[in-house]
Amino acid sequence: MGKIKSGVLRTGRRWLTRLLIAVIGLWLAGIIIFAFLPVPFSAVMAERQISAWLRGDFSWVAHSSWVSRDGIAPWMPLAVIAAEDQKFPQHWGFDVEAIESVLDKENGRLRGASTISQQTAKNLFLWDGRSWVRKGLEAGLTLGLEGVWSKRRILTVYLNIAEFGDGIFGVEAASQHYFHKPASRLTMAEAALLAAVLPNPLRFRVDAPSAYVRQRQAWIMRQMRQLGGVGFIQRQHL
Known part of the structure; x- marks a missing residue:
């Protein structure tokens, strides 16, 4: 035996x-x-779709439409940088100060947001949720993205796979769904509103923004101006 x-x-x-x-x-x-080709779907999209099928909802479809970086208004990358990761052009995938601030030292649990590079790695290749195993894999994949992709490419993929609502993935699908126009025509206020729901797009809504979302939108717009407006994106070649 x-x-x-x-x-x-x-x-x-x-x-x-x-x-x-x-x-x-x-x-x-x-x-x-994916350093060169459009991303057809992400791991998070697949996870959401499979979950819908498992609960018997065969009408639910993950909506996504790839668009090149030139097809996205410069306000949108500026908005997500202002909202999510203002050190994005400088860091190598990790914001050490942010990592220290989101680590609950009393119980060792993770809390808070990651850099745009980390979120891209997680959304593209991993599952949703928080755990040390996933964060470890995310760290390795983030280094891979930063080593092979340009910052512009990371930002382009992020904007194309980010979740902006129930079944709404990518800035083009979000712009068409909420504002009935292509992402290339997004205004500063619209881009800030989309960025405002990114911490929890299944809780916060673009089409019915709460007072908190409106406050966050206004804060993001102030940060966008302080960064230098769309000139910041042009100077950083993003």
């Missing part, structure tokens, strides 16, 4: 190792391929 159990364990470890190597290979291939 001991030999049989030992053999089963060895076989299990062997297959687990192969599975991990295959997954890592897929991630590496994705980082290289």
Whole structure:
């Protein structure tokens, strides 16, 4: 019995190792391929879609429409940088000060937001939720994105896969759904409103903004002006 159990364990470890190597290979291939090609869907989109099917909702569809960076009004990348990650052009994927501020040292749990690079890695390749395992994988993938992609590419992919509402993924789908126009025509106020719901797009709504969302929109617009407006995006080649 001991030999049989030992053999089963060895076989299990062997297959687990192969599975991990295959997954890592897929991630590496994705980082290289999506440095040039449009992203058809993200892991978070797939997770949401599968969850809908499992609960019997076959009418739910993850709406997304890829658009190039030139097809996005410069107000939108400025808005997400102002709202989510003002050090984005300078850091190498991680904001050390932000990491220290979101770590609850009393119980060791994670809380708070990540950089745009980290959010792109998580949304594209990983599952939703918080855990040390996921954060560890996210860190490795973030280094991969920062090493292979330009900052402009990271921002482009982020804006195309970010969740802006129930079933609404990417700035083009969000702009068409909420404002009935392409993302290239978004105004400063509209871009700030979209960025205002990003902390929790399933709780905060673009089409029915709460007082908090409106306050956050106004704060984001002030930050956008302080950064220097769209000139900031042009100077940083984003």
